[in-house]
Amino acid sequence: MTTHAATAAPTEHVHRDDVGSRLGMWLFLFTELILFGGMFIVYAVYRYSYPLEFQLAARELDTLLGTINTIILLTSSLTAAMSITAMQEGKKDLTLVFLGATIVLAGLFLVNKYFEWGHKFDVGLYPQSPDMLAKPVGEVLYFGLYYVMTGLHGLHVIIGMGLIGWVMRQVAVGSVNQGSFVRLESAALYWHLVDIIWIFLFPLFYLLH
Amino acid sequence: MSTPLHELPDGHEVHAHKVTYGQFFLIYLGLIALTGLTVALAGIDLGRWILVSALGIASVKTILVLNIFMHLKFEDSLFRWFVGVALLILGIFFALTFFDYAFH
Numbered sequence: 001m002t003t004h005a006a007t008a009a010p011t012e013h014v015h016r017d018d019v020g021s022r023l024g025m026w027l028f029l030f031t032e033l034i035l036f037g038g039m040f041i042v043y044a045v046y047r048y049s050y051p052l053e054f055q056l057a058a059r060e061l062d063t064l065l066g067t068i069n070t071i072i073l074l075t076s077s078l079t080a081a082m083s084i085t086a087m088q089e090g091k092k093d094l095t096l097v098f099l100g101a102t103i104v105l106a107g108l109f110l111v112n113k114y115f116e117w118g119h120k121f122d123v124g125l126y127p128q129s130p131d132m133l134a135k136p137v138g139e140v141l142y143f144g145l146y147y148v149m150t151g152l153h154g155l156h157v158i159i160g161m162g163l164i165g166w167v168m169r170q171v172a173v174g175s176v177n178q179g180s181f182v183r184l185e186s187a188a189l190y191w192h193l194v195d196i197i198w199i200f201l202f203p204l205f206y207l208l209h
Numbered sequence: 210m211s212t213p214l215h216e217l218p219d220g221h222e223v224h225a226h227k228v229t230y231g232q233f234f235l236i237y238l239g240l241i242a243l244t245g246l247t248v249a250l251a252g253i254d255l256g257r258w259i260l261v262s263a264l265g266i267a268s269v270k271t272i273l274v275l276n277i278f279m280h281l282k283f284e285d286s287l288f289r290w291f292v293g294v295a296l297l298i299l300g301i302f303f304a305l306t307f308f309d310y311a312f313h
Contacts, residue, residue, distance in 0.1 A: 019284075019285065022284070022288075023287070023288065023291070026288060026291055026292070027291070030291070030292075030295040033295055033296075033299060034295075034298070034299065034302075037299040037302060038302070041302060041303055041306050044303065044306075044307075045306060045307070045310055048307075048310070063248065063251070067244065067248050070244050071241060071244065074237065074240045074241060074244065075237070077237075077274065077278055078233055078234070078237040078278075080278075081228070081233050081277075081278040082230055082233055084228075084280075085227060085228060085229065085230055085233065088227045089227075185280075188278075188279075189279055192274055192275075192278050192279045195274060195278075196271050196274055196275070199267050199270045199271055199274070200264075200267050200271075202244075202267075203247055203251070203263035203264070203266070203267055204263070206251075207247060207248065207251035207259075207263050208251070208259060208260060208263060209251070
């Protein structure tokens with residue numbers, strides 16, 4: 001430390017620890033894992049208790065729409081990952097293009113979700129609806145979990161869009177740059193977590209019928 | 210362990226491992242293929258195995274996203290230990306819940 005201090009120019013020292021910052025972001029992601037994990041446990045217990053009702057209820061979901069949304073989210077994860085490569089190469093404009101594409105794809109995901117939920121509401125499959133209450137308890141639980149889990153996931157998509165937009169601004173003004181882009185990495189990590197949650201939500205709600 | 214870090218002139222470290230666009234795209238194609246596989250398998254009557262196949266494929270996809278998209282493979286091994294402990298804790302939650310549930 002002393003030798004380092006002696007050789008380095010005596011300019012102001014800004015504390016910075018990128019590895020520590022990323023580790024902190026991962027720790028935050030673990031809290032998200034436990035948040036969703038708790039819901040996955042509830043899902044597991046009810047699926048175990050009502051296997052047939054869960055299978056029947058899953059047939060109400062549109063597999064094609066779910067598959068399209070899976071591909072959209074995977075693509076958005078790809079563009080988020082590529083934005084870091086672009087930043088490492090010092091290509092600011094390309095970084096912004098990749099991040100912009102990520103936000104557009106996230107928006108598309110939400111539009112699909114809007115139509116999907118809208119259709120469910122149109123056919124009377126929403127919480128506490130007369131049609132819903134007439135269903136067996138296992139199916140009511142399935143749809144309750146469907147709305148809560150995809151809803152919370154959708155909320156994370158919205159937050160992720162905000163985060164990426166916030167980082168885009170910093171890339172644009174240059175406060176996030178080739179020499180310092182840990183905030184870009186953290187936003188991307190968050191986005192990939194949102195993708196991973198969907199990787200499990202998709203088969204559990206759309207495919208097990 | 211061998212995280213490739215390089216020191217900037219001011220002593221700060223920057224994450225230096227670079228995954229190329231081609232590598233990312235290859236992983237992406239793998240993820241799309243696995244999505245296709247899991248949808249195709251859901252169309253076949255696999256009985257009890259459908260749950261195993263769906264969760265197995267989802268786990269493989271997650272490993273790809275964690276390791277490559279999230280750079281976990283190129284981080285210090287401490288990161289992988291952390292992820293392992295987090296998953297172990299979640300696993301304990303699952304196990305204890307079902308243990309409790311089975312005996313009610």
